[in-house]
Amino acid sequence: MATKLVIAIVQDKDASRLSDVFIDNDVRATKLSTTGGFLQSGNTTFMIGIEEERVQEVLELIKKASHTREEYMTPSVNMDVNMEGTTSYPIKVQVGGATVLVLPVDQFERF
Amino acid sequence: MATKLVIAIVQDKDASRLSDVFIDNDVRATKLSTTGGFLQSGNTTFMIGIEEERVQEVLELIKKASHTREEYMTPSVNMDVNMEGTTSYPIKVQVGGATVLVLPVDQFERF
Amino acid sequence: MATKLVIAIVQDKDASRLSDVFIDNDVRATKLSTTGGFLQSGNTTFMIGIEEERVQEVLELIKKASHTREEYMTPSVNMDVNMEGTTSYPIKVQVGGATVLVLPVDQFERF
């Protein structure tokens, strides 16, 4: 049974949902404190040592919980500037996104 | 001389002893701040770049310093609840444990 | 197109310059909080998932921004101890240094 190391970098906003998903699916993940880089905003890195047979399942879980998607956000408007009753329109923003690396493992031990 | 990357995840309570063991044995380890995951309680991740010939030695050091073992713990008893002189019996708890991955390395440089 | 994972451990004092260099050269790096180990003083670990063709370029950037070099430092002198006008001579100190590992990657995904 070969083991692989899955390293997943996701946005902070998706990290706790992904943690829950891993627990529900009996995937043991270690969370690293990380900053900047791969993704625009704050991010979290997960390390998962997993049997080769389960790698695709883990990738599907990560994709489902943290893929790039669009959300509508209503920007805050400074009402002091304009007395003519400016309406603040919701704008589309891109959120989420995951970068995932699957690495070969020579040896895996539990002591 | 091939290099390997050893990633070891141990309980926080074993981390400082393991750091000492690495220093005493001239093993250079980098400590990552990690949370949750592989092991039940708080954990610490070490990364060690090491010559292939020393991998088994490093695994032995990790095993010795942080393997799973049982300890007796005396639970604290709330004496207010019971005036009949409750005796608090020590209970067995499992502590320690390490998850270790050995990864192949293509290139190793010091600048 | 094969991907590699570059792990670079540099001194904290070189970390922000190296972050800038990565951004200027369109290299996406994730910064990990790390302590002790490979290098004498505080250090920072970068993880970079990169196409095999760009690995040497990334190594050059790391080398240039954080290689070992000597700097002159003037030690602070307590003037109260000696009224004879002690001159504080600058001394040479070694700073910087990077430890870099290049790891093979089986699969690389962006979701």
Ligand code: NI
């Ligand atoms: Ni979706």
Ligand code: NI
């Ligand atoms: Ni023992």
Ligand code: NI
């Ligand atoms: Ni130079």
